[in-house]
Amino acid sequence: MSRAVEQFLPFALPDIGEEEIAEVVASLRSGWVTTGPKARQFEDDFANWLEGGVEAISVNSATAGLHLALEALDVGPGDEVITTTHTFTATAEVVRYLGADPVFVDISADTLCIDPEAVERAITPRTKVIIPVHFAGRSAEMSEILDIARRHGLKVVEDAAHALPTTSNGRLVGTLDSDVTVFSFYANKTITTGEGGMLVTRNPAIAKRARTMRLHGINRDAFDRFTATVPSWYYEIIAPGFKYNLTDIAASIGIHQLRKARAFQTRRQHIAEQYNEALSGLPLILPPLPREGDLHSWHLYVVQLGAGGGRARDAFIERMFERGIGMSVHYVPLHLQPYWRDRYDLKPDMFPVSQRVFDRTATLPLYTRMTDGEVERVVRAVKESLG
Ligand SMILES: *Cc1c(COP(=O)(O)O)cnc(C)c1O
Numbered sequence: 001m002s003r004a005v006e007q008f009l010p011f012a013l014p015d016i017g018e019e020e021i022a023e024v025v026a027s028l029r030s031g032w033v034t035t036g037p038k039a040r041q042f043e044d045d046f047a048n049w050l051e052g053g054v055e056a057i058s059v060n061s062a063t064a065g066l067h068l069a070l071e072a073l074d075v076g077p078g079d080e081v082i083t084t085t086h087t088f089t090a091t092a093e094v095v096r097y098l099g100a101d102p103v104f105v106d107i108s109a110d111t112l113c114i115d116p117e118a119v120e121r122a123i124t125p126r127t128k129v130i131i132p133v134h135f136a137g138r139s140a141e142m143s144e145i146l147d148i149a150r151r152h153g154l155k156v157v158e159d160a161a162h163a164l165p166t167t168s169n170g171r172l173v174g175t176l177d178s179d180v181t182v183f184s185f186y187a188n189k190t191i192t193t194g195e196g197g198m199l200v201t202r203n204p205a206i207a208k209r210a211r212t213m214r215l216h217g218i219n220r221d222a223f224d225r226f227t228a229t230v231p232s233w234y235y236e237i238i239a240p241g242f243k244y245n246l247t248d249i250a251a252s253i254g255i256h257q258l259r260k261a262r263a264f265q266t267r268r269q270h271i272a273e274q275y276n277e278a279l280s281g282l283p284l285i286l287p288p289l290p291r292e293g294d295l296h297s298w299h300l301y302v303v304q305l306g307a308g309g310g311r312a313r314d315a316f317i318e319r320m321f322e323r324g325i326g327m328s329v330h331y332v333p334l335h336l337q338p339y340w341r342d343r344y345d346l347k348p349d350m351f352p353v354s355q356r357v358f359d360r361t362a363t364l365p366l367y368t369r370m371t372d373g374e375v376e377r378v379v380r381a382v383k384e385s386l387g
Contacts, residue, residue: 009377011326012188015264015368016253023252030248035215038248042255046198049258052175054200055207058251059214062161062184062197064244066131067094069157069180069199072209075100075128082122083131083159084114085333085346086354091131091159092334103127104335104344106351111288112302113140115353120148129155134163134173136330137190137297138290142168146177155179161197162299164190165265170293174200180210185250190264190299191257193250217241267368268298271375275301275364278379282386283307285360300330304360305386317362319385325378328363 027038039058046056059065075081077099083091085104092102105118112135119130130149132140140158149156156177160166161184163173174181180203183189185196201207212219217239246254276286283306290296305312317327333354335346348355364378 006324006377008324009326009365009370009374011328011363011365013367013369014187014192015260016192017256017260019256019259020253023256024249027248027252033249034247035245035251036248038251038255039246042246042251042258043198045255045258046200049261050172050174050200052172052202054175054202055204057199057201057207057210057214058246058254059197059199059244060246060250061090061195061244062159062182062186063090063094064214064242065182065197065199065210066090066157066159067097067242068210068213068244069182069201069206070094070098070100070129071213072206073129073155073157073179078126079128080124080126081129081131082114082119082127084133084135084354085335085351086112086114086135086331086357087133087159087334088161088331089334089337089340090161091133092340100128101344102340104340104346104351106353107135107357108141109353109357111138111141112136112357113138114145116141116144116148119145120152123148123152123154127152127154129157131157131159133159133161134166134297135300136287136302137162137166137299138288139163139166139168139173139294139296142173142176142178149178157182160184161186161189163297165261165295166297167290167295169291172295179203180206185254185257190268190297191254191261193246193254193257196246196250196254213239213241214244215241216243264368265295265297268366269296271366271370272296272298272301274372274375275366275379278376279303279382282383284382284386298366301364301366302330302361303364304357305362306360310359313360313362316385320362320381323381323384325381326365329358329361330363331358333358 043056079100081095095102108115158181185193285304334340
């Protein structure tokens with residue numbers, strides 16, 4: 001009976017505090033609402049937070065950041081970019097923005113991230129870039145991928161939308177030896193600015209190009225001109241750029257979210273550990289753990305039903321909803337999406353691991369504001385719904 005009055009537990013919720021709210025209000029009162037001092041501070045804070053001698057360039061989405069990264073690497077028609085089928089469409093659509101072709105490969109069952117051997121098999125003379133995704137916040141096999149890239153003269157752009165903070169062999173994602181790393185601050189990510197993202201690179205030429213292309217191909221941004229001490233009306237357009245800058249309103253949120261990123265991860269990990277313990281012994285495959293000593297951001301807690309295909313999974317999610325628990329599926333793999341499937345003639349048997357995972361997968365609620373009582377409520381609902 002009490003279940004009927006229990007509140008619906010959403011799948012994800014942002015964790016916004018009074019600090020974020022006050023900073024946004026200060027921005028609104030300051031008269032400077034677009035890209036300016038707060039965006040610059042957020043970039044500086046982000047680069048310092050990574051402690052990796054990198055430059056951080058704020059953008060209005062990770063999608064924009066991925067697009068800028070590939071543009072700066074000169075990806076264009078005739079080029080191929082290898083990525084995973086088990087991701088959000090943004091990872092691959094940016095390749096099409098530039099007229100190049102994504103080449104989709106399968107994931108490893110023990111990481112749910114791109115399979116390095118499949119990457120190597122997919123390399124052709126046209127291959128230019130590899131885009132690994134740190135799925136759910138567990139690092140992809142970066143030393144293998146970077147080694148493949150080095151041996152074949154390829155670039156690496158990490159889709160780190162899930163990976164703040166995540167480590168790979170003890171190093172924070174964002175400070176590895178790839179060419180560019182892109183983070184997302186979308187509403188349900190580990191830190192959020194509503195919409196937003198950060199492009200991170202240690203290559204000054206890529207940073208310069210991304211800064212220019214982020215704002216119309218202008219060689220100085222509006223804030224530079226506004227704060228210059230010499231007459232500042234003059235600027236030059238050096239390319240047909242994009243409109244990808246992050247507003248100061250959004251950056252005001254990000255400055256405070258970033259300061260909480262470590263504490264957020266601690267809370268997420270604690271919830272993941274509660275799930276791991278309470279759900280072991282059930283007919284479920286629990287999420288892959290990070291390598292010994294590595295940090296998992298626990299952006300997502302993804303389980304697989306031990307038996308049965310999509311129908312069992314769908315019924316499971318339905319029963320969770322009946323118990324007031326919001327669920328999701330990460331992802332409907334790209335080889336099943338009409339655009340990608342039809343354009344590249346993709347078939348499920350080309351991606352057996354991703355297909356099997358998709359058929360059985362469901363994502364449980366996991367966010368910092370969940371109470372221990374709510375975690376227990378999810379566990380109870382899982383046990384009832386599997387029955
Ligand atoms: C969220 C997400 C993106 C896109 O992020 P936006 O900031 O919404 O553009 C890209 N890749 C993956 C894997 C994501 O989960």
